[in-house]
Amino acid sequence: MPMAVCHGQTVIQFLEAFAPKHLAVPDDRIGLQVGTLEKPVRRVMIALDVLEPVVDEAIAKGVDLIIAHHAPIFRPLTALRTDLPQGRLLAKLIRHDIAVYVAHTNLDVAPGGINDLMAERLGLLDTEVLDPLYEEKLKKIVVFVPKTHHRQVLDAMAEAGAGWIGNYSHCTFNVEGTGTFLPREGANPFIGQPGKLETVEEIRLETIVPEPLLKRVIQAMLKAHPYEEVAFDVYPVENAGRVYGLGRMGKLPEPLSLRALAEKVKEAFAVSAVRVVGDLDRQVETVAVLGGDGNKFVAKAARRGADVLITGDVYYHTAHDALALGLALIDPGHNVERIVKDALRARLAEELRRAGYATEVIASELSTDPFRFV
Template sequence: MLAKGQTVIQLMEKFAPKHLAVENDKIGLQLGTLNKEISKVLVALDVTHEVVDEAIALGANLIVAHHAIIFRPLANLRTDTPMGALYEKLIKNDIAVYISHTNLDVAEGGMNDWMAELVGIANPKPLEELQSEKLYKLVAYVPKSHHQGVLDAVLAAGAGAIGDYSHCSFNTEGTGTFLPGEGTHPHLGSPGKLERAEEIRIETIVPDGLRSKVVQAMLKAHPYEEVAYDLYLLEQKGKSFGLGRVGKLDEPKTLAELTEVVKKGFDVPAARVVGDPNRLIKKAAVLGGSGSRYIHHAIRQGADVLITGDIDYHTAHDALMAGLSIIDPGHNSEKVMKREVAELLGRMLEQSGSGTTVHASEPNTEPFRFV
């Protein structure tokens, strides 16, 4: 059974939700329709004529790409222009194009984490925090007889995580009172009679993204017809999400040694380097794409080097004077996402029982040649 386009994208957005994207980023469905069965998905960094030809030959009818094919509103759609011809080829072959850009960069386990892993950064943190997850406190009142069952249900649904600790809760014994009305079927007591019940108050932490799942798990495990519970928005921050990653290297390396690691990991023939090749690098920052405006973020975070693309001449001088080394493997280094997304999305589709297959694009879309 093939997956519908909407199903494929729901799985993609489960990993890289749209709300993680930078404001006004060009993400989502940019061309075609998802209201169809998807036979094959092609994952690409850029959508070029070579990539579209690859999709046609493969029989793929959905391309999931990192870089947008429509950056600004179209004044016209002429097929005698280079981009117009590209759109025409996609439309004629019924190939939809979906973009996952900064939401994929920001996502936990996404682009910047893949880059950090290839570089050898241990326990990476966001280079620039964009948002943090809201946290709620769930308070529920449960009869003693069902206390453990309800507690197990909410914790299994993801509640109770504080930092590196899980299954955190606080439980207080007390007495609950209620008067069942006419037509009710109370678990304890009788309609029209005030009931006093020995109950336990459960308190635990719930991240915003799991609120519905946790509450539904609690209601399903709870024996009462009408469950008394509260959700309080907390001031404390939950998990942080942001662009780039920074952290200490697994093993310190010279700038020259780290450059070789970057070239091999990102599969690039060369990299531009700013700084003394013999400098010992202990803490590194990475950022996919264009990172010129992030040198001061890297400096504030105590990084010895920033690994990113599209560094301009004056920014390189600023970094050099500030004592920050730079390794620039180019914007196309983001091509690591092709293999990672293809494996991730393919695995999720297989687990869902779908026959839709996912493939990493092969053409090299690097516009520069090293001579």
């Protein structure tokens, strides 16, 4: 039986499981900006920018949905004129029924998102968030499962996101005991019969779950559990959850001169030149990275003890501020965020494949960097 293509809303559900909206900074321009998700999606294209050549590429490749990092509609529209560039771009999208969905700072903040990709490209060790935005709350969930279905329920909950501590999954505690119940009239018990008190050897399975994933974990648990009525409890806990935020900080495997690190940045991000602020012979070890425009984070990086901040769009006066703070800067350009295209393509394609969908995911092949070095 041939695999079905995915519905637009389903594609976005997979995306938001990785980069949920609540990770975005307030008032960020994210979500559906053009078209509709209420349609089958045969081909998805991952893009950094939605420019007219990118839209032409999408049309030529039969794309139904563009997932972009930068919003094509960033400021409120006062007119939609097709004789001007933005109006012409939007008209092409609508005419060819191509939806545009934007994942911006939520894709920066997400574990495995742009900032983690930048840190990985540079081989940074012991990374942590540069600018924390919030700490995820945790819940403890306890469910009582017959021995025969213990592993089935445990696996379902873990796959839905429960029981993760750092790089360890399936972290649970389990105690054997005896459960009792008396099915009343109208019940359809998995074990026993109506009107008779039953005793069952059960396992108390308990684990932690991030609050945003609680509903999904409960649904997975109920689906995997054999009982008609499932006994489970949810408790608040005071344990510190994962910290989410913008940028990353980490250590180089060994100290490098600022000059050598600049060359490493050029190689890691495939750029022909970078702008550098600071003494090129200075030894640096603690590195902060932040995709996009990082001017607002210079003071933060300096306070956190970074030797150098790698970011884009550095302003002239910000560079002077960094020098005064003793912080070196390397500016490889805003467009290095393009590294997310292939990474997100691979991740989303694998999720759709595992779910049995035939929807294809491609990455835009066009460079949208407006700058050239001569």
